Amino acid sequence: MGNVLVWIVWLAAAAACVGTGLRVVTASNPFSSALSLIGNLASLAVLYLLASGEFVAAAQVLVYAGAVMVMFLFVIAYLGGRADAPWAGGTRLIQVSSVIAAVSLLAVTLVAVLLEAGDQLSNEAEVSRAFGSPAAIGQLFLTDHLLAFEITSIVLLVAAIGGVVLGIRTERDVDSVVGRDAQ
Template sequence: MSSLVLAASAGNVLTWVVWFGAALACVASGIAVVSFSNPFYSALALIGNLASLAVLYLLLSAEFVAAAQVLVYAGAVMVMFLFVIAYLGGRADAPWAGGPSLHRFAAVGAAVAILVEVLVVLGLKAGGELSHPARISGDFGSPAEIGRLFLTDHLLAFEITSVVLLIAAVGGVVLGSHARRLQAEEAGLE
């Protein structure tokens, strides 16, 4: 019996250690995204951020979302970002170029205000309802469960998502071909 308790507390400590590593990586790479002056490094930091977020999703037993995060975000979306950054070159402003200004102070003040507001609310609510998570079954967050929810309770969200993706694809094609036509017209005029 005591070995069971010991094993349970060891699992608890291990979860804390994994959480701490993932959360630290999340926070550090988030700061790196905002503070690098080269957008290429920012995009690489965002990939690290998305990967450590996937670890946090796994700790929250959202296996399918964690897999989708790595495949869709860290895979597809960030590859597109890196392509565009490679195409445009790594030119960007340094985050603090030009010295302090009213605009800078206002930006930092707004961000700090958001953070403090949320942390104060969390501090007031901590220990109460937030510390009593519901009991979940083994298939919570599994692909089968997510698929069942998508095709029964949340069918409308599923269909709207597909329409949004279709519109975005059409928009991307229209933007690309429009830019090409403009370029051809300008080349013809000169």
């Protein structure tokens, strides 16, 4: 009975992941899209828990669904209606390349599932008990991957500064908003 419950939770989390993922890319409102992304990240955390990745699930919720998404929501709220202006009237190339990328990801996923179904991926790797522990991840972050870790923090800082720069309103913008409200 326990195995059935795990499958039910997995199917619900996978359906939520796919559903919220589709909502992220189809929502016309950027705020709604960002809230759907939070739901997507939470459903991924459930899938990580089912795969015995407790630390990764907790980091997913705290770092991505918590801190990073709060920053995204802040920038979207700060920019207001201009948040999706760079993509307004997107070219046909963007639409075609998005469809090609989605079909490619679907093909890779189907190949992996079919290979697993044919027991061609059944050779399990040896995983140590310390794999994925906070100590092992911290050791890797602060030794072998320190440069990548620091570059990531700089990219997040530049993104935050870019959001503030995009949100700066000129006097002409303020006058046009005030002029519209007065009419």
